[in-house]
Amino acid sequence: MKNVRQSEILNIVQSKDIDTQEQLLEELRTRGFTTTQATISRDIKELRLVKELTGSGGYRYAVGAKDVLHIGCPSAQHF
Amino acid sequence: MKNVRQSEILNIVQSKDIDTQEQLLEELRTRGFTTTQATISRDIKELRLVKELTGSGGYRYAVGAKDVLHIGCPSAQHF
């Protein structure tokens, strides 16, 4: 179920602001996943999510921008 | 001294892999800054640094890629 869970994590994170792993856990449970913080900590690592600052001064998990750069700017020189 | 310290933090983070705030503290002390974890936690927030995964599986503080996108790709449509 790891892949299903991880792809659901991507969905969640991109559809609403998630500021802690606990909050992500709640969302997953809502969607019928039963798991724990330890597991999603690993998921977040594998998915290379980062905790970034939102406009309103809070934090939010997000897909690492470096991972999505090529979408909007295929020819960009990266780092 | 906040601005000096923060710009030094940017320098450090871009010149070597820093994986914890403690390690960043040590680097700062090497450079003559005397401060504490509480302060650099705030600095990191203001600088919008993110803790990203390195190629070798560790973590590293980095400038949020979303903040540097416009450099390599000024016309990119962001998110």
Add this chain to the structure above:
DNA sequence: TTTGAATAGAAATTCAAT
């Protein structure tokens, strides 16, 4: 290999204080 419970470790915030 993947997971959870427990723990260790790291980071954010509170609360004074300046």
Add this chain to the structure above:
DNA sequence: ATTGAATTTCTATTCAAA
């Protein structure tokens, strides 16, 4: 407005288990 000490909160890892 900025900071540090202490604390709380959050996250990563360990270690056993399946």
